[in-house]
Amino acid sequence: MDSDLSPQDKKDLDKFIKFFALKTVQVIVQARLGEKISTCSSSSPTGSDWFNLAIKDIPEVTHEAKKALAGQLPGIGRSMCVEISLKTSEGDSMELETWCLEMNEKCDKDIKVSYTVYNRLSLLLKSLLAITRVTPAYKLSRKQGHDYVILYRIYFGDVQLTGLGEGFQTVRVGIVGTPIGTITLSCAYRTNLALMSSRQFERTGPIMGIIIDHFVERPFTNMAHMHPCSYRAPGEDEGGTYAGIEDSQEVCTTSFSTSPPSQLYSSRLSYQTPGLGTVDVCHPTACTAAAHPHQMVVPGKEGGVPQVPAQPTHGTAAEHGRIPSCPTGQSPQPAPPTSCSSEVKTVSPSDALETTFTRKVGAFVNKATTQNFQQPLLQSSVSHDASDNNVTTTSLDLPFAAFAPRAYDLEENDPMVHPPPSPAPSSPLQGSLHSNSSTHSVGQPQDDFVMVDFKPAFSKDDLLPMDLGTFYREFQNPPQLASLSIDVSAQSMAEDLDSLPEKLAIYEKNIDEFDAFVDTLQ
Amino acid sequence: MNCRSEVLEVSVEGRQVDEAMLALLHTILLHRSTGKFHYKKEGTYSIGTVGTQDVDCDFIDFTFVRVSSDELDRVIRKAVAEFKDALGNSGSDGMGQISLEFYQKKKSRWPFSDECIPWEVWSIKVNVVNLANEQERQICREKVGEKLGEKVINIVEVINRHEYLPKMPTQSEVDNVFDTSLKDVQPYLYKITFQITDSLGTSVSTTMRRLIKDTLAL
Numbered sequence: 001m002d003s004d005l006s007p008q009d010k011k012d013l014d015k016f017i018k019f020f021a022l023k024t025v026q027v028i029v030q031a032r033l034g035e036k037i038s039t040c041s042s043s044s045p046t047g048s049d050w051f052n053l054a055i056k057d058i059p060e061v062t063h064e065a066k067k068a069l070a071g072q073l074p075g076i077g078r079s080m081c082v083e084i085s086l087k088t089s090e091g092d093s094m095e096l097e098t099w100c101l102e103m104n105e106k107c108d109k110d111i112k113v114s115y116t117v118y119n120r121l122s123l124l125l126k127s128l129l130a131i132t133r134v135t136p137a138y139k140l141s142r143k144q145g146h147d148y149v150i151l152y153r154i155y156f157g158d159v160q161l162t163g164l165g166e167g168f169q170t171v172r173v174g175i176v177g178t179p180i181g182t183i184t185l186s187c188a189y190r191t192n193l194a195l196m197s198s199r200q201f202e203r204t205g206p207i208m209g210i211i212i213d214h215f216v217e218r219p220f221t222n223m224a225h226m227h228p229c230s231y232r233a234p235g236e237d238e239g240g241t242y243a244g245i246e247d248s249q250e251v252c253t254t255s256f257s258t259s260p261p262s263q264l265y266s267s268r269l270s271y272q273t274p275g276l277g278t279v280d281v282c283h284p285t286a287c288t289a290a291a292h293p294h295q296m297v298v299p300g301k302e303g304g305v306p307q308v309p310a311q312p313t314h315g316t317a318a319e320h321g322r323i324p325s326c327p328t329g330q331s332p333q334p335a336p337p338t339s340c341s342s343e344v345k346t347v348s349p350s351d352a353l354e355t356t357f358t359r360k361v362g363a364f365v366n367k368a369t370t371q372n373f374q375q376p377l378l379q380s381s382v383s384h385d386a387s388d389n390n391v392t393t394t395s396l397d398l399p400f401a402a403f404a405p406r407a408y409d410l411e412e413n414d415p416m417v418h419p420p421p422s423p424a425p426s427s428p429l430q431g432s433l434h435s436n437s438s439t440h441s442v443g444q445p446q447d448d449f450v451m452v453d454f455k456p457a458f459s460k461d462d463l464l465p466m467d468l469g470t471f472y473r474e475f476q477n478p479p480q481l482a483s484l485s486i487d488v489s490a491q492s493m494a495e496d497l498d499s500l501p502e503k504l505a506i507y508e509k510n511i512d513e514f515d516a517f518v519d520t521l522q
Numbered sequence: 523m524n525c526r527s528e529v530l531e532v533s534v535e536g537r538q539v540d541e542a543m544l545a546l547l548h549t550i551l552l553h554r555s556t557g558k559f560h561y562k563k564e565g566t567y568s569i570g571t572v573g574t575q576d577v578d579c580d581f582i583d584f585t586f587v588r589v590s591s592d593e594l595d596r597v598i599r600k601a602v603a604e605f606k607d608a609l610g611n612s613g614s615d616g617m618g619q620i621s622l623e624f625y626q627k628k629k630s631r632w633p634f635s636d637e638c639i640p641w642e643v644w645s646i647k648v649n650v651v652n653l654a655n656e657q658e659r660q661i662c663r664e665k666v667g668e669k670l671g672e673k674v675i676n677i678v679e680v681i682n683r684h685e686y687l688p689k690m691p692t693q694s695e696v697d698n699v700f701d702t703s704l705k706d707v708q709p710y711l712y713k714i715t716f717q718i719t720d721s722l723g724t725s726v727s728t729t730m731r732r733l734i735k736d737t738l739a740l
Contacts, residue, residue, distance in 0.1 A: 042571040043557070044560070123684075172679070173678065
């Protein structure tokens with residue numbers, strides 16, 4: 001055992017292992033900085049380049065490594081690990097790989113410490129340089145930037161590989177036998193990057209409509225111990241803050257999905273691994289199940305998860321997200337905003353207004369009047385204060401909330417809340433999909449839902465004396481083009497056939513002309 | 523002593539030949555180069571520092587690491603270019619093999635010339651494919667990148683078996699083990715040769731032997 005090792009050799013070996021561990025961390029982190037690394041060869045030894053390799057020392061990284069080691073050395077049962085993970089600008093994170101420096105009990109007593117072990121450790125570092133450019137995380141790290149960053153974490157003790165997902169692969173970089181054990185350096189990397197590859201890591205513009213996590217709270221980061229793989233020159237603050245991540249909190253849904261935000265939300269859920277804490281995966285489905293029958297279904301590009309009517313649901317991490325409030329009551333939702341098509345189901349007229357009726361006010365709408373129900377009921381939640389009957393926009397879920405009309409009639413006079421009684425309920429369909437049947441002849445408003453005219457947002461009706469629906473109806477059956485119309489006096493088919501031989505005879509006579517023409521084309 | 527022989531096979535498109543060969547040869551030489559030796563009077567020596575450099579390939583989705591020595595890079599590039607020309611000119615269906623051989627010199631007495639005893643030979647078999655359209659080329663870029671990654675892992679695996687390596691020489695014998703002609707790094711003595719397989723697949727109908735480092739010239 002150690003008694004065979006001279007004190008000098010033992011001391012040297014410990015020093016070699018310590019600096020090998022530090023250099024290993026440097027190589028790994030530098031390989032994930034996202035830049036090409038280049039160092040110079042030097043024929044005259046400087047004395048400070050361990051293992052005869054020019055590997056720069058980033059002070060921050062050395063500091064973290066020493067902190068993790070806390071004076072100990074990697075040994076049997078005490079592995080040093082460097083975990084590389086990816087974090088998106090929205091706060092999602094995923095472990096990509098874990099590099100492990102371990103030692104097992106197999107000793108090589110005869111090996112010379114100061115020479116052979118040293119040279120083999122040097123060789124192992126060269127192998128590490130080569131292998132760090134080969135694992136999948138390298139390409140990802142070269143493309144890091146606005147959409148995501150690469151983080152590293154150093155820890156000491158037992159190796160944790162559960163965050164790498166199923167089917168992770170292991171590559172052994174190399175081994176070096178020493179008199180006190182065999183040093184092994186290996187890498188376990190995630191292979192299930194399919195989630196990542198389907199996202200293009202490109203920016204896409206937000207679709208029209210509500211961006212779900214537009215107003216979400218700052219995503220909770222339980223990765224405070226992670227560090228970004230971004231090197232700041234010495235002289236700057238050496239705090240291990242997330243350089244650049246703080247700045248990219250603006251929710252451009254776009255992170256790396258070409259799907260609309262509804263898809264991003266659903267696909268992000270499948271993104272979460274069990275190890276990442278409590279994710280309220282069932283959240284949208286729970287809402288869906290309990291949802292109001294007038295739910296709007298927002299079709300995504302890939303037929304995605306039905307969404308609660310554009311209520312901003314919680315964003316990234318469940319534990320700090322906002323709980324979406326499913327609309328209560330029987331508020332009808334006729335024609336939707338322009339960006340979404342909808343399947344609006346209506347309730348039967350027999351559903352009584354027993355439950356709380358929530359007046360919904362949308363952005364850009366005018367105040368409702370008793371005669372002219374022209375406002376579309378867009379989605380937002382406005383809560384009543386029952387005590388003083390003031391309707392206020394309490395929720396900040398409404399985009400452009402500042403534009404929402406603030407002064408409302410008292411609830412008693414609000415026709416939306418208390419629609420005038422109707423003698424006979426007309427067809428439920430009438431009020432919803434075909435509410436644009438006429439602008440003015442809305443007819444008797446129903447007990448359960450209000451007939452409104454479809455008025456697309458941003459449309460002006462002062463230029464054209466008709467709205468979009470009317471325009472569409474009127475021009476639905478345009479007359480045929482004159483050039484395409486068939487002359488009634490034209491010959492019938494039989495006559496056409498009879499005239500064919502004559503035409504053929506003429507063509508044959510002119511065959512030379514045709515041939516000349518074809519020649520000119522060639 | 524037995525010579526260790528390793529064979530690597532790759533299939534690449536014509537324009538990827540250079541970079542694929544450079545990637546593999548440089549990866550091997552990275553592991554088989556040390557810093558310059560500086561012998562001291564007491565019979566000890568110190569070793570210089572080897573720098574490294576990342577190289578991005580243009581036609582392959584791959585980055586490899588090479589020793590920071592422009593001289594060495596020039597020598598390897600020249601050899602690879604000759605190999606590629608030979609592949610192009612041979613009229614074969616694009617199959618060839620480039621070999622990197624590490625050897626030791628053993629001094630013999632006059633009139634016999636020094637012996638070259640190889641102790642490690644790396645053979646890289648190349649199969650050049652022709653692709654029809656840009657989409658296939660794009661797929662080939664990625665696939666060849668992955669393949670090269672696998673080859674790098676193979677190389678590293680072999681090297682880390684820590685099998686025979688020549689003993690560190692004394693000052694008088696250093697030229698029998700190392701190539702001391704470069705000013706910044708010191709690879710083991712090596713030579714690069716290649717051969718083109720003819721279309722019948724027989725080995726060596728035309729053997730073109732090029733000695734890039736011909737220290738045997740008399």
